[in-house]
Amino acid sequence: MRYELYYWDGIQGRGEYVRLALEDAGARYVDVARGDGGEDAMLALLDGRRVARPPFAPPFLKAGRQLIGQTANILLYLGPRLGLAPASESGRLWTHQLQLTLADLVVEAHDVHHPIAGSLYYEDQRREAKRRAKNFVAERIPKFLDYFERVLARHPRGKPYLLGRAVTYADLSLFQVVEGLGYAFPKAMARVARGHRRVIGVRDRVRERPGIAAYLASPRRIPFNEQDIFRHYPALDA
């Protein structure tokens, strides 16, 4: 199977969680909207009258004739196929539950710099962003990372991933979230990291996985930037 991923060019965004799974597994895929005419092809699928099951927004994945939208849903589909989720139903639901919790954190990380509206510039909601950032950094980052630390602490040593010994797409996504938060809020994360050694451990181990290391060193990995979900605005890093 050659997968087709559709996501905006120029940012990691929510497409990145899918990319990391495909790259870790060495799957064959095309990042359609980053090629010539790719964005038009993406928009045609979003708005096309003949698309029976249209996605609400990118990212979406074309797998044969199937079109699958919503990041966590794409990973739910890909997980067992790429060897990045357990075979059992209960294991797949648990992996997905962790992914949805990470997705909640991603929404909040975005809304820190866009607390009023995604369609307004950051510059037009700077004051509100500063207020929201204060709370996000003081309460929300610790609350979420405490949770993942607690999940990891359930396992004995030698089982360093969220589900235990085997890596899943939720670990790859945790890597991305920790990297993103570290980019956006370097001061805050330096403080928070101390109390979350197991979470940081997942980040470090994922970074060194062969497929991920090769991907991060390649031009396919778009650098973090200030059009993206994780943005480094020093005023928000309290």
Add this chain to the structure above:
Amino acid sequence: MRYELYYWDGIQGRGEYVRLALEDAGARYVDVARGDGGEDAMLALLDGRRVARPPFAPPFLKAGRQLIGQTANILLYLGPRLGLAPASESGRLWTHQLQLTLADLVVEAHDVHHPIAGSLYYEDQRREAKRRAKNFVAERIPKFLDYFERVLARHPRGKPYLLGRAVTYADLSLFQVVEGLGYAFPKAMARVARGHRRVIGVRDRVRERPGIAAYLASPRRIPFNEQDIFRHYPALDA
């Protein structure tokens, strides 16, 4: 199977999406935290050291020995068991995709009155809420409802639900979202309803389903209120 639902008493909240599915199907369930000592039982499962797969937050469902968190994930599990999702994998993914899109709208509906922080009072973020509400009502409600209208318009007459002829938990959730938005933003929704007859049609049909009609008439249905996700603050209904 007798299911145990765990969710905060006094609000519909995210627990309501699970309740509607259980009620429509006539499933046996206990709404644990609404009974004597139920909230303590819920908190024990959230924080318990012996819980192998702890949820991040309510709602969560106990099904035999399985503990399942995240609203959309609970419905993913219940869907085929309650006859509220198709049997095929592609049909189940599509239903789930629609549910996740509704979940995105629910986050935004909540953040209208809490744009700065969930841990602050509405009164402490009233000015920001007014700004966010303006955008939510003008752009976001129409964008989401346009999408569901478009999905419904894919079907010929006589197939009035999101997936066609058969009802799914996504229809029940769409009912709840439209009811909630109508409660919170009656003026705005009166305007929006005109252009979204198919969406309103799903709302009306779900309301009349026997299990749902009985539930809505019972004391089990908690009234909308201003501690909940959908809140009626006239200042925000522009």
